[in-house]
Amino acid sequence: MPRPSPEAPSPEPRVTLLDGLIKYAVPLLGVVGAVLFGTLRLAYVFFYQPLRATPEEVGYGYLEVLSSQLAGTVELVLLLTTVLMATALGATALRHTAGGRWRAALAAPSRAALTRLARRCALAALIVVLALLPVLAWLFGTEARHGSAVRNIYLLRFVRIPVLAVQASPATVTWTAPSRPGLPEMSGCLLYLGQSGGITVFYDVADQESIRVPSVQIMVNLPYAEAVPATCVPADR
Amino acid sequence: MPVRLSSRRVLALVVAPMLAVAAGVPALAAPASPEPGRHRPSWLWRWFGVALPSSTCDDPVPVGKAAPTIRVERLASLQFCFTGFAPGDEPRLHLPTPDGGSTEWPGRRHGNVWTWSWETEDVATVLPRPGTYRFRVTAPHSPTGTGRIVVRPASRPHAIFTENLLFGSTVTATAVGYRPGAPILASVYSNRQGERLRLIEDLPPVIADRFGEGIVRWSVPFSPAPEGYMLLLEPIDPNNPNECFQDLCAGIGGDY
Numbered sequence: 001m002p003r004p005s006p007e008a009p010s011p012e013p014r015v016t017l018l019d020g021l022i023k024y025a026v027p028l029l030g031v032v033g034a035v036l037f038g039t040l041r042l043a044y045v046f047f048y049q050p051l052r053a054t055p056e057e058v059g060y061g062y063l064e065v066l067s068s069q070l071a072g073t074v075e076l077v078l079l080l081t082t083v084l085m086a087t088a089l090g091a092t093a094l095r096h097t098a099g100g101r102w103r104a105a106l107a108a109p110s111r112a113a114l115t116r117l118a119r120r121c122a123l124a125a126l127i128v129v130l131a132l133l134p135v136l137a138w139l140f141g142t143e144a145r146h147g148s149a150v151r152n153i154y155l156l157r158f159v160r161i162p163v164l165a166v167q168a169s170p171a172t173v174t175w176t177a178p179s180r181p182g183l184p185e186m187s188g189c190l191l192y193l194g195q196s197g198g199i200t201v202f203y204d205v206a207d208q209e210s211i212r213v214p215s216v217q218i219m220v221n222l223p224y225a226e227a228v229p230a231t232c233v234p235a236d237r
Numbered sequence: 238m239p240v241r242l243s244s245r246r247v248l249a250l251v252v253a254p255m256l257a258v259a260a261g262v263p264a265l266a267a268p269a270s271p272e273p274g275r276h277r278p279s280w281l282w283r284w285f286g287v288a289l290p291s292s293t294c295d296d297p298v299p300v301g302k303a304a305p306t307i308r309v310e311r312l313a314s315l316q317f318c319f320t321g322f323a324p325g326d327e328p329r330l331h332l333p334t335p336d337g338g339s340t341e342w343p344g345r346r347h348g349n350v351w352t353w354s355w356e357t358e359d360v361a362t363v364l365p366r367p368g369t370y371r372f373r374v375t376a377p378h379s380p381t382g383t384g385r386i387v388v389r390p391a392s393r394p395h396a397i398f399t400e401n402l403l404f405g406s407t408v409t410a411t412a413v414g415y416r417p418g419a420p421i422l423a424s425v426y427s428n429r430q431g432e433r434l435r436l437i438e439d440l441p442p443v444i445a446d447r448f449g450e451g452i453v454r455w456s457v458p459f460s461p462a463p464e465g466y467m468l469l470l471e472p473i474d475p476n477n478p479n480e481c482f483q484d485l486c487a488g489i490g491g492d493y
Contacts, residue, residue, distance in 0.1 A: 061397035139281055160288060172316055174307040188313040206393075219296050219305060221316045223354070226287075229313070 015232040037062055039130045041068045047137035047166045051203040052210035058201050068165035075161050080125035143150040144168035147228040148203040164175025173218050189232030205232045297350045301380025311367055311391040311413045316354035319374055319382050326376035364388045367448045390448045396470055412454045415445040421452045422471040429455055
């Protein structure tokens with residue numbers, strides 16, 4: 001009975017798609033997720049900073065930020081990519097027209113050129129969106145500090161996907177626990193920011209302070225209001 | 238025969254916290270914006286919208302299982318809600334009146350949550366003085382809910398009209414949020430849109446009671462001024478001379 005030769009080459013291990021995903025895609029996704037979270041969290045930090053709170057205090061951790069922000073960010077990037085591509089194609093056509101190259105001006109770009117352009121525009125759009133989101137968040141944070149309701153900001157005239165899923169809603173708060181000495185009165189100028197770990201966080205527009213209250217001891221009403229009462233806004237703003 | 242006035246057409250009375258001392262000395266610009274006190278950058282709100290909460294009440298109290306104490310400032314709007322009523326029940330809120338009687342208020346249903354809410358002008362009628370009001374919520378097939386509404390004195394000056402405005406009659410404005418014993422100074426101006434205000438009359442000072450409240454009275458002339466009138470209370474805020482504009486106009490006619 002012939003014995004297999006010890007020098008015979010063993011067959012190459014077959015790399016499956018699943019192996020490739022585990023080896024490359026999963027770590028890559030993790031890194032991309034962490035980078036994305038870091039950048040998007042910055043927007044949340046900038047929004048809640050004028051309101052004297054942090055994203056974590058109002059319930060925005062890693063998963064919450066990514067899950068609530070991803071769709072809106074993708075929407076903004078796609079929108080900006082489209083605008084950039086249209087601008088680039090229009091500029092190219094204008095350049096050809098100015099040079100008298102009418103056929104080139106009217107010719108459709110090759111598929112490879114279009115793909116390359118789309119990739120570049122998407123990258124540029126992503127960078128612009130990630131850079132501008134914190135600015136937008138800071139502007140809306142300032143609006144909220146002055147008493148305006150800011151909640152799930154979306155682009156007008158588009159699908160109502162939140163491009164910034166933050167919250168500062170006018171709220172009326174009452175104690176449900178029996179009254180005890182030392183229990184502070186709840187102001188009528190509160191913005192509800194969120195809750196985490198059994199603590200609800202509010203921003204008092206009149207006093208310009210944030211307040212933390214045990215969630216089980218209060219009843220929160222969020223009326224359909226665009227702002228806190230005008231009397232809450234400090235006169236010096 | 239008295240004629241009921243429409244605030245839009247003839248008579249506009251505006252009570253506003255102000256910073257200046259002497260009524261009639263500063264000439265204030267008439268309101269140009271329908272919603273004063275808001276400084277929204279126009280471009281921001283032209284491009285973005287906010288999704289306001291659709292639910293009117295979070296964390297409703299289970300009826301019969303808890304007796305909430307609702308604390309509210311005088312003349313602030315009030316809203317609270319209960320849940321846990323039997324299907325088909327239409328609960329009613331019973332509130333005591335100062336004369337020992339009681340008033341009944343139907344709630345508004347949102348899903349299985351029933352809400353009771355009053356705006357500033359209504360609160361002045363429903364809860365006419367600072368103090369504690371014990372209420373009951375009853376429904377035929379549900380447990381009875383109880384609780385307290387504690388109305389505390391206002392922390393800042395605010396005022397509303399407590400009755401309709403009639404030519405030749407005396408109108409009253411309830412002013413709250415002053416120090417007990419402090420004088421409440423009020424003046425009447427003409428309410429010319431787009432022009433500076435003209436002093437019509439300084440009203441006699443009213444001394445704030447132990448809750449820091451007072452009733453300001455003014456006899457409305459028989460002949461209306463075409464531009465209407467504006468009642469301003471101290472302290473004047475030169476930056477925000479008409480911050481109560483909407484509240485008060487709603488209190489007058491509700492059509493502003």
